[in-house]
Amino acid sequence: MHPFNPHEFVRRFMSQVYAADTRDKQGADLGVYVLTKMKAKQEHILKEFVEEVNKKTYLVVLENLTDMVDWDAVRTFLPDMKNGSWIIVSTQQFEIASLCIGHSYQPLELKQFSPEHSVCAFFKEGSQYNGYKEEKPMVCEVSPNLSLEKIPSSNMKEVVEWMTSYPFVGREPQMNELRRYTAGARFNNSPVISVWGIAGIGKSALVRNLYYDRMLNSKQFNKYCWVDISHPFNLRDFSRSMIADHHSEKDPIKECHDLLSKNQCLVVIDDLQSKEEWDLIQAALVSRSSASIIIVITTDASIATYCTNNEEQVFNVKGLEADAAKELFMKEVHRKNPLSALIGHNGAEVEELILKCGGLPKVIVSIAALLATQTVTLMDTVRSFNKKIMHHLETNPEYDSLRSLFNWMYNYFRTCPDSLKPCIFYLSIFPQGHNIRRRRLERRWIAEGYSRDSEDESAVDKGENFFSKLLDLSIIQQTPQLATTAFSETRMVACQVNGFIREYIVSRRMEENLVFELGPNCVLTTQRTGRHLIILNTWDRDRIVFESIDFSRLRSLTVFGKWESFFISKSMRLLRVLDLEDAFGVKDEDLKAMVQRLFRLKFLSLRGCSEIFRLPNSLGDLRQLQTLDVRHTSIVTLPASITKLQKLQYIRAGTKVPTSTPPASSRRLPEFRKRNSLVGVKVPRGIGKLTALHTLGVVNVGASGGKAIVEELKMLTQLRKLGVSGINKHNSKEFFFATSGLVHLESLLVQLDKDSQGCLDGISVSWENLQSLTLYGLRDKLPLKNPLSKLSKLDLEMDTLQRNDMEFLAKLPELCILHLRVKQLQPEDGKLHFHAQMYGEELDTFKKVKILEVSCRSSTLHVIFGSKSMKKLEVLKIDCSSAYYQISGLDDLSELKEVLLKGTNDATIKTAFERQLLSHPKKPTVKLADLPRSS
The missing domain is CATH 3.40.50.300 (P-loop containing nucleotide triphosphate hydrolases)
Known part of the structure; x- marks a missing residue:
């Protein structure tokens, strides 16, 4: 069939199987029997097909094969079971015939009609056409309208080699x-x-x-x-x-x-x-x-x-992903030495070494080739490489093939723009394989002065451009669980530093006197100095070693692991960046000491420090502060003194969760927060004075004064990103009216108060420049009427979803990411339809959606995709914590790459999805995984 239809292929195959099993039937009974069998559900026919192919021996003839894509699809259904089955391919194309066999083939001319037209059979090279004896028997018949000489033998040899x-x-x-x-x-x-x-x-x-x-x-x-x-x-x-x-x-x-x-x-x-x-x-x-x-x-x-x-x-061209890098490494090892001890080796040290190759095939193949020859010294060599991979590659003559790579890196780092170079070396602050939030990195660049305002570009836009350049160069790369093109097009949330590039940067950073770290095996020395200090979680927290360090030039301090109060020194007078996002054990008294000593701070992150309950009033003394991140802490109120910080551009606080879900850290929060189920923080009067703010959230509007605080939000005309909770019937109209005047607003999060869903009645909003919208706590209708022409990301939590609302979503022209959380479906339907029709014809809908997340609290959920909907969908994320999912139309999602199952560790659910995707042409992977938290 053209185009190839996998379902129809299986049905035609099984119809012949059923016909062959009717020896005891005669006349019309035979046809009726086959017809009855073919009326079974597709799932039943697929199950019988798998049993037949796995257990029986077949001679299969494929007629009129014209495309290698079709051949690959057929071979998915007819794998080599090594049981004596044969496939005969009939085609008029020389290329198809030769490629079905493989590169080492032997043609046998059966009949020549003219110099340009022959009938030939193709066999594996070295086999006997009258008695095929190899493990993978296959014969192709070809009736070409092309000469066998179309591809010169010299070129074919080159291709094969x-x-x-x-x-x-x-x-x-x-x-x-x-x-x-x-x-x-x-x-x-x-x-x-x-x-x-x-x-x-x-x-x-x-x-x-x-x-x-x-x-x-x-x-x-x-x-x-x-x-x-x-x-x-x-x-x-x-x-x-x-x-x-x-x-x-x-x-x-x-x-x-x-x-x-x-x-x-x-x-x-x-x-x-x-x-x-x-x-x-x-x-x-x-x-x-x-x-x-x-x-x-x-x-x-x-x-x-x-x-x-x-x-x-x-x-x-980007580097290989982790699984592909390992596969290439092992293939090269096997090619060099089929008996190598590395084959099948899954040790952490080998995994670490492959990671440090950075997905660069040239590096992977070079290291694999050397290690394949190692025997008793194998693991010693692996450990040595892990410690000093750059030293080995640059000094060992066996790696001369990598000279062009090192020359490129040397020349690039020598000639790259002065504005970008410090951003690259700055990446060595983060450990190998560490997930780095994009926003965290960009805000640090701004605080360090690497990304500055200019006449034609803001510091924020410049930082995003730097990030894009490093992504294009593969210096940073998408995290493995986020490896989809959708994220690069919608400003991805997190990244990792390329393992190989990071090793190169680390080997040079001491030459630049930029970064120094406290890790394992640190000893007392007077040589430790630099602008950026990293404290790793593997360091033993030796106070004597710490106090021997010269901090007079220190610009940033980043802590991974346990916090100690002596980490703040009086000599850190020039510190601009204090990043404790990956630290634990930080308390209120520690924060108070920081604020009293570090007057030059521009960046302060306490994200995730759950033992921080309040910000001190002395915070107002940090007059240079630009970035304050206290998300996922226990802070419920921002101090009045924060209004003195005229340079503040970025405030992140509170926790973004649905109203029906208690915050993860609620057991540590004051009863005030528990009782009111706040997801935002209370902000003081006067917040409207911070006119430099472009990011603010999550603000609890109800707790902060309702209409009064809304009037102050109207004054923040530079806002690009805003998150609010506590929206109810008393303040909703004023809030939505106020936001309509924020012409630069690109991202908006709105959390409705519980039992206040009716507050949106009569409200119709339109944000012309909005690119990301999150609406939590909706009841049964969207407050969206006018098309949001620039909206690329939409996150909805609703009690019920009406069909006309789904039709509205289907028409959003730029929608790329859709997160849909529904409490229950309409009782008369019980289905979630991702398609639309007009006059009986299905329409092209959700044209640009690449990531879809679906969650429902009903016991069962039937999701239906149309044949013309979501044709670009790459990632389907499903919350399996409460609902049993039935999904129809998965095979119509032609670009689907991954299915991510959230809220379950049940391998049987994963297996069920894998079985359902067996016939999918892209062979999507199924994973039990969650995406990282938002930035």
């Missing part, structure tokens, strides 16, 4: 995306594609696989050229390289031009290093109209953009 030497691991999604780029280049009449990323990231390997894939499978191109640029660049030599297989006595530049203008060529230009090189190439090759596609590979983002002049044709 390369694919054998360089296993393609973990790159399938990028490969599919790059295929779409080539299709888009032709469709958009934009012949140049730029592929870029840092050295060693695997750019050339990825493009090489695409190049060979197109060579073997595509009729789009009739000429292929791969050119590795020599430096210094010479256009004539470049042209000679391009026409190496097509040369004549003509001028090489003209002949190169003729080649591209008269043919449909796929040209790869590897290692482009300057815009000047491209200018010369473009003038000779690209400026003239042709049907050729050119792929440029470079390590420089600006060059990549310059070559295409079209951002949609720029492809950024």
Whole structure:
């Protein structure tokens, strides 16, 4: 079937199975029996199909196979059980026939009708066509309209050798995306594609696989050229390289031009290093109209953009994810030494070493190759690498292949903008594999002065641009559980520092005299000095060692683990950043001592310090303070003195939870908070004086004076992000009217008081610039009528959800992330429909949604996806803590990558979802996992 339909494939297969099982039936009874069996539920037919394929031996003939994507899909249903089953593929395409067998094949010509048309059978190389004896029997019949000589034998040998030497691991999604780029280049009449990323990231390997894939499978191109640029660049030599297989006595530049203008060529230009090189190439090759596609590979983002002049044709290659990195490491070990003790090794030390490779294939393969030969000294070598990986790689001659990577890093760090360099070295403050909130990092950069206001850009916007640049360069990367493209497009919440880049930075940070740390094996010394101090949780808290340190130049203090009162020194007079987000044991008296001594503080984070109950009045003396983060503490009131802090830009307090859920730390909070179920904090009168604020929340409006505090919020005209609780029938109209005047507002969180749902009656709000909206405590309708044209993230908690509200959500044009928490569904329906119809035809809905979270307190929940809804959904998150889920239409979610199950450790639920996704073409993973807390 075209397009391939997995359900129909299984049904056709089983109809023949049922027909073969009717030997005792005759005449019409046979047909009636088969028809009755085929009326069974799809789940039942799938179950019987699995039993048949797993337990019986089959000869399967696949007719009219035209696409390798279809072949891959079929092989998912018909795996090699090593039981003697055979598959015969009938196709008219040479490439399909050869690729179904594999790279080492042997053709047998059965009949030749003409030099261009033969019937051939393909076998594994070395096998006997009259008695196949290998473990994976498979035969392909081909009736090509192409000559067997279409692919030169020399090229085929090159393809086979390369694919054998360089296993393609973990790159399938990028490969599919790059295929779409080539299709888009032709469709958009934009012949140049730029592929870029840092050295060693695997750019050339990825493009090489695409190049060979197109060579073997595509009729789009009739000429292929791969050119590795020599430096210094010479256009004539470049042209000679391009026409190496097509040369004549003509001028090489003209002949190169003729080649591209008269043919449909796929040209790869590897290692482009300057815009000047491209200018010369473009003038000779690209400026003239042709049907050729050119792929440029470079390590420089600006060059990549310059070559295409079209951002949609720029492809950024990122490092391998953790699982793929481990798979590549083990494959390389096995290739070098099938008997290595590392094969199947799951020790923490090996895992740590792979993590330090940073997902860079070049580093992974190089280290794996060396370790594969180790025997009795294997683990000693692993430990030595973990301690000094940069020293080994830079000094050991066996790693000369990494020289280009180190040269790139050295040159990049030497020549990168002065504004970005300190942001990079600053990353070494965070331990290996530590999840870093994006907002935390950006606010620290601002406090340190790395990101500053300028005439054309604010410090906040500049910090976000720095973050984006480091993400593009793979210096920072998405956390493994958040590995989806949706987060990079919607300003992801958290990141990690690339393991390899971090090791490089750490090896240089003492040279820059920037960062020093107190960790295991620290001893008394006078050499410890620098601008940034890290106290790790592995340090033994030796006061004598601590007091021997010179803090006169200290700008930041970051504590991981247990807090000690002696961590604050009188000599820390220049301290700007005090970050205790990952510390525990901090108490009110400690905070009071900090405030009395650290007058220059610009950044103070006590996030998660649950033993902090109040902020001292002396907080008002910190006149330089820009950032105050006391989220997830036990603080319920901000002091009146906070209104003196005219430079405050960022206040985060309270805890964001549904009203029906008590705060996690409620047992430690005063009875006042327990009794009122507050999720925000009380703020003092005069908060409207803090006109520099762009982030404020969560403020309990009801506890802070109701309408009076709303009037003060109207004065904060620079607010971009606002979170409030305590909204009720006495203040709701005034609040929503006030927020409509905050023209810069991009993110809004609103928590309704319990039993105040009716306060939204008659209210219709519209926020033109709003990108993120959270509404908790709604009853049965949305206060949203006008389209929110820029809204990309929506988080709703409602008692019931009306069908017309769902239709409203389905039409939001930019919605990318949707979190939906419903207490109960409509009793007459009992279903959650993510689709809409008009005149009996299904509509394209939820067009850009990539992340969906669903939670319901009903005992059962039936979620239904339409065939035209959520076609870009990548992550489906389901709260299994209270409801049993039935989901229909999962196979229609064509881009689905992950299903995350929250609130359960039940492996049977996970297994049930995995079974339901067996026929999904993308083979999504199912995980028992939660996403990190919001920033």
